[in-house]
Amino acid sequence: MSLPDISLVLKVSARLVDLHDSRRNYGESPNYQGDVRSGHGDGRYVAMATHCLDKLHDFGRRSGDEYTSLATLTQALRVELPWTQEVDVEYVLNVLSRPTELKLLLLDGGVDGHVITEKDTNLVEKSPNVAEFRLSWVGRRVLSMATNLDDEYQDIAYIEGDVTKLIRALENGKLRPALNFVEQLNDQLRVAHALLVSLIERGGRGLREAYSEMAGHTELMSRANELVKIADAKINEILRTDRDIDDEDVPIGLVRERVRELSRGIVRYSRQLSQLSAEISRGISSSVDAPSFAELARHWVKQQPSEARLNQIMSVMGPSEVKGILAMGTDYEGTIRSRTVVERLPETVDLSEYAEPQEHEFTRWLTANRAIIEQRIRDGGLSLEAAIADGLATMETDEAFGCLVTALSALESWTDLDGLILTLTDELSKAQLPALEVMFSGLTITQRSSINSTKDSR
Amino acid sequence: MTPYELGKISAFLLKNRKIEERSQRRAIQREERDLAEILRDAAVEEIQLLEEMMTGYGFDFVTLSAFDVKGIAPGSRVHLLVRRNNSPCLLLDSTSVIEKMAPSAGKASVAKIWFTQIWLMHLDLMYSAKDRGPHERNQWLDSGFTKEQLIEAVRVHINEFVRKLNPEIGETSEVYSTLRAEKGVEIPRYVTRFLGLMVDAGMLDEIAPNSFRQSLLSAVEVKANYDRILAPLMLDISEEHMPGNLAQTAHVLLSAVNETSTERNDS
Numbered sequence: 001m002s003l004p005d006i007s008l009v010l011k012v013s014a015r016l017v018d019l020h021d022s023r024r025n026y027g028e029s030p031n032y033q034g035d036v037r038s039g040h041g042d043g044r045y046v047a048m049a050t051h052c053l054d055k056l057h058d059f060g061r062r063s064g065d066e067y068t069s070l071a072t073l074t075q076a077l078r079v080e081l082p083w084t085q086e087v088d089v090e091y092v093l094n095v096l097s098r099p100t101e102l103k104l105l106l107l108d109g110g111v112d113g114h115v116i117t118e119k120d121t122n123l124v125e126k127s128p129n130v131a132e133f134r135l136s137w138v139g140r141r142v143l144s145m146a147t148n149l150d151d152e153y154q155d156i157a158y159i160e161g162d163v164t165k166l167i168r169a170l171e172n173g174k175l176r177p178a179l180n181f182v183e184q185l186n187d188q189l190r191v192a193h194a195l196l197v198s199l200i201e202r203g204g205r206g207l208r209e210a211y212s213e214m215a216g217h218t219e220l221m222s223r224a225n226e227l228v229k230i231a232d233a234k235i236n237e238i239l240r241t242d243r244d245i246d247d248e249d250v251p252i253g254l255v256r257e258r259v260r261e262l263s264r265g266i267v268r269y270s271r272q273l274s275q276l277s278a279e280i281s282r283g284i285s286s287s288v289d290a291p292s293f294a295e296l297a298r299h300w301v302k303q304q305p306s307e308a309r310l311n312q313i314m315s316v317m318g319p320s321e322v323k324g325i326l327a328m329g330t331d332y333e334g335t336i337r338s339r340t341v342v343e344r345l346p347e348t349v350d351l352s353e354y355a356e357p358q359e360h361e362f363t364r365w366l367t368a369n370r371a372i373i374e375q376r377i378r379d380g381g382l383s384l385e386a387a388i389a390d391g392l393a394t395m396e397t398d399e400a401f402g403c404l405v406t407a408l409s410a411l412e413s414w415t416d417l418d419g420l421i422l423t424l425t426d427e428l429s430k431a432q433l434p435a436l437e438v439m440f441s442g443l444t445i446t447q448r449s450s451i452n453s454t455k456d457s458r
Numbered sequence: 459m460t461p462y463e464l465g466k467i468s469a470f471l472l473k474n475r476k477i478e479e480r481s482q483r484r485a486i487q488r489e490e491r492d493l494a495e496i497l498r499d500a501a502v503e504e505i506q507l508l509e510e511m512m513t514g515y516g517f518d519f520v521t522l523s524a525f526d527v528k529g530i531a532p533g534s535r536v537h538l539l540v541r542r543n544n545s546p547c548l549l550l551d552s553t554s555v556i557e558k559m560a561p562s563a564g565k566a567s568v569a570k571i572w573f574t575q576i577w578l579m580h581l582d583l584m585y586s587a588k589d590r591g592p593h594e595r596n597q598w599l600d601s602g603f604t605k606e607q608l609i610e611a612v613r614v615h616i617n618e619f620v621r622k623l624n625p626e627i628g629e630t631s632e633v634y635s636t637l638r639a640e641k642g643v644e645i646p647r648y649v650t651r652f653l654g655l656m657v658d659a660g661m662l663d664e665i666a667p668n669s670f671r672q673s674l675l676s677a678v679e680v681k682a683n684y685d686r687i688l689a690p691l692m693l694d695i696s697e698e699h700m701p702g703n704l705a706q707t708a709h710v711l712l713s714a715v716n717e718t719s720t721e722r723n724d725s
Contacts, residue, residue, distance in 0.1 A: 300578070
């Protein structure tokens with residue numbers, strides 16, 4: 001029986017040992033320093049590193065391998081390690097994101113072998129230019145091993161065995177291990193799928209090599225899917241028979257959902273394998289190597305494409321904004337309730353309580369008195385005092401005085417007479433109406449033609 | 459999905475081009491979350507209807523999950539409106555956006571020249587400098603660059619290439635004249651404007667102050683449209699270098715033939 005690749009375990013420990021031996025004092029610059037095997041013996045760096053890896057694993061799983069900011073990590077670490085300082089965490093991550101300087105003796109079948117430095121030992125990847133981190137491929141793999149030491153091979157090639165473990169756990173009614181198995185499988189399948197997608201996107205000669213390595217994967221996935229169906233049947237059996245299960249706090253529905261997710265994942269992975277096969281049958285040179293856009297920029301300095309061509313490029317690949325104003329969902333918020341049926345109450349109208357609007361009274365008063373007022377204006381003018389004296393402030397309605405003042409002060413809204421002049425005087429007058437006593441300033445309406453005719457007669 | 463919900467989704471997508479269920483980078487507003495939920499619950503026929511509607515507008519309605527691309531949380535999905543290269547979308551306007559590059563220049567061509575040149579340099583940082591092919595959508599998380607890097611790239615481009623060209627090119631190339639007239643202070647200003655426009659349009663994400671990364675939408679659009687839009691223009695460059703290569707190849711072949719004939723003569 002061949003030994004598993006223990007260099008993976010060394011990769012985990014190497015950086016931790018380097019960190020353990022570091023002579024850097026807490027609070028110093030986070031920049032990487034050369035390894036000297038003495039350092040602090042209090043184990044703080046190792047503790048921080050272990051927690052960092054754990055948190056990065058957790059964040060990575062939840063976010064699809066997105067980078068996590070230093071601030072978020074520090075905050076998460078402080079829950080368990082309250083003495084953690086951000087600058088120390090950054091230092092730890094900076095170390096973890098570099099390869100080890102330890103030498104490895106590679107025997108490679110011979111007795112003497114040769115000493116190598118293992119470059120692929122950075123457990124963490126740092127985002128370019130920003131203090132953000134995520135687990136590297138090695139970091140993920142070694143953490144999986146550490147999580148489940150019995151399962152030394154996390155390769156997708158062993159998926160059948162992993163699904164079998166899931167089936168056994170379900171048969172024994174052990175839901176928590178079953179959930180852990182299936183989540184681990186989903187994670188593993190997702191990473192394998194993402195790698196396959198990257199490989200196909202990259203194209204080139206690597207495709208054929210990868211395909212030869214994955215020669216049996218299509219049949220493997222087909223068999224794995226059959227096993228997943230068995231696992232699904234086991235869950236249905238648990239639900240149907242209502243038999244005793246361990247870990248009752250784990251919802252069986254959640255396990256079933258994860259198992260179905262696994263089934264969908266296997267189907268997607270199989271489809272991707274088919275696409276890989278199709279890419280290879282189409283020919284190797286389908287890939288586009290990294291083009292030099294700077295070279296294109298230099299070419300355009302000398303000869304830029306036509307205006308129409310540039311517009312076409314920018315309309316598809318450049319920035320854009322929506323033309324005009326588009327109605328948004330919030331524009332209608334609260335105004336349209338398509339699904340709410342409002343019950344209509346029977347309407348009752350009591351005419352005895354009906355009060356006529358004031359504008360109706362004004363219209364009626366004006367209809368009755370319009371001809372008189374216009375005639376008085378044509379005959380040399382009409383003052384408010386004279387109109388009251390004529391009884392216009394008491395006719396038809398109780399609000400007649402208000403109607404009269406409105407009519408005289410808003411002539412243009414109801415009469416067609418030309419050349420009207422409104423004159424206000426400071427003198428106050430009083431009048432006694434049936435219901436009230438009123439005081440008003442002088443208000444006279446005259447027509448320019450009547451003034452002229454008066455002058456002419458003089 | 460009711461017609462009302464369909465309308466809400468299409469209006470939101472036209473404005474933002476993206477609906478995310480979850481994001482580690484930004485807080486998802488309630489409206490977007492509700493729309494994502496409607497899309498999750500929608501039947502296949504309803505999604506097909508939405509896809510067809512968006513195709514009519516000139517977009518591909520693309521749904522991605524954690525299996526398709528990195529950076530999406532497992533179990534959640536991202537919906538994108540990707541522009542189609544064979545049917546221009548009349549609802550979108552890119553010309554007026556680009557003109558904002560140089561609002562006081564008075565000439566639209568100046569804005570466009572600066573924009574396209576910086577645009578190519580930023581693609582160079584995200585793709586060429588990282589040995590990443592345009593189809594490598596999955597590498598979008600690693601496309602980060604800083605504002606200073608972009609400024610430096612543009613500066614090197616102008617100082618090391620443009621200024622060393624024969625000035626006679628200026629008679630035929632407005633691009634040369636425009637870039638040559640740069641006094642040393644315009645580059646940071648134009649780069650800042652460029653980055654602002656790209657972030658506002660959702661093509662770049664500002665992941666930290668002055669640090670940027672390609673957005674998922676941009677990575678998807680580059681992958682979908684590169685072959686038909688930019689690849690033909692790349693041929694111009696290879697043709698430019700072709701005579702030299704051919705001459706070199708011919709020289710090597712002729713030398714080999716000469717050596718062979720000399721060897722024969724010797725024997």
